[in-house]
Amino acid sequence: MAASASPAVSGAAPALSVRRLRKSFGPVVAVDDVSLDAAPGEFLSLLGPSGCGKSTLLRMIAGLVEADGGQVVLAGEDITRVAVHRRNLGLVFQSYALFPHMTVFENVAFGLRRRGVGMPELAPRVERMLELVRLGPLGARPPRELSGGQQQRVALARALVTEPRVLLLDEPLSNLDALLRDEMRVELKRLQERLGTTMIFVTHDQAEALILSDRVVVMEAGRVEQIGRPRKRATKAVAGRRSGPPASSLPSMAAGSRSWPPPARIWYPASP
Numbered sequence: 001m002a003a004s005a006s007p008a009v010s011g012a013a014p015a016l017s018v019r020r021l022r023k024s025f026g027p028v029v030a031v032d033d034v035s036l037d038a039a040p041g042e043f044l045s046l047l048g049p050s051g052c053g054k055s056t057l058l059r060m061i062a063g064l065v066e067a068d069g070g071q072v073v074l075a076g077e078d079i080t081r082v083a084v085h086r087r088n089l090g091l092v093f094q095s096y097a098l099f100p101h102m103t104v105f106e107n108v109a110f111g112l113r114r115r116g117v118g119m120p121e122l123a124p125r126v127e128r129m130l131e132l133v134r135l136g137p138l139g140a141r142p143p144r145e146l147s148g149g150q151q152q153r154v155a156l157a158r159a160l161v162t163e164p165r166v167l168l169l170d171e172p173l174s175n176l177d178a179l180l181r182d183e184m185r186v187e188l189k190r191l192q193e194r195l196g197t198t199m200i201f202v203t204h205d206q207a208e209a210l211i212l213s214d215r216v217v218v219m220e221a222g223r224v225e226q227i228g229r230p231r232k233r234a235t236k237a238v239a240g241r242r243s244g245p246p247a248s249s250l251p252s253m254a255a256g257s258r259s260w261p262p263p264a265r266i267w268y269p270a271s272p
């Protein structure tokens, strides 16, 4: 299959396009000629096993890793050579990377202050964002007094408060225990629908990708293997005959000419 995808919403110009991106580390080809588009407001997952190049691809989009070749185009503008902090992208990592010496409020305010937003505008924006991630009353606390889930919400609020065109998330839920992870998935989806932010979400967890995404990009060894939409396909009759979770909660995927699930060699367990 060609390593490219068209926008989910036909006719809409892509919010983000990646064109033939490449990156090697010595002999290791981490990202090998990857092209894809994300439509405005789309939730796009990069799914694949550890080491397949997901983080490297995301970090090139962010500007944290310099590409060997190819282009990153944001809303029609080539940003391949634009510095990280000028890309107007939000970033959320697995490690929350909060500033430990700052309060929750100040963590969220950071990006706005750096853009020179003054207090009269800044305070309501930070407070609205804290409300959105349900941390309204906790603004005065230092991060160490928050649970893991709460810290990850601060990281989300911090990334979203500047209203980035695209939010990049690298396995943001992996450090949370199972219960919190489920909660945060719902939260993340709610935020995305509320704010309409385009999201590129890296995960090695197939179930997570299928639950959250408008489309899933399956990666293997630095390349795009498949791009498709999750789709509920199994009927109740089929669900009844299966063991394990009901099939109606196991989305399948419709993907161009290729069938979903993908071939067994890229069909791996959901979690380590």
Ligand SMILES: Nc1ncnc2c1ncn2[C@@H]1O[C@H](COP(=O)(O)OP(=O)(O)O)[C@@H](O)[C@H]1O
Residues within 6 Å of the ligand: 025, 028, 029, 030, 048, 049, 050, 051, 052, 053, 054, 055, 056, 057
């Ligand atoms: N800074 C680096 N230096 C050397 N090799 C790296 C570096 N970053 C990533 N790699 C290698 O590139 C490949 C892809 O890594 P990565 O993008 O982190 O994969 P993933 O996020 O899918 O687990 C791996 O083989 C990894 O070891």
Ligand SMILES: [Mg+2]
Residues within 6 Å of the ligand: 054, 055, 056
């Ligand atoms: Mg990674």
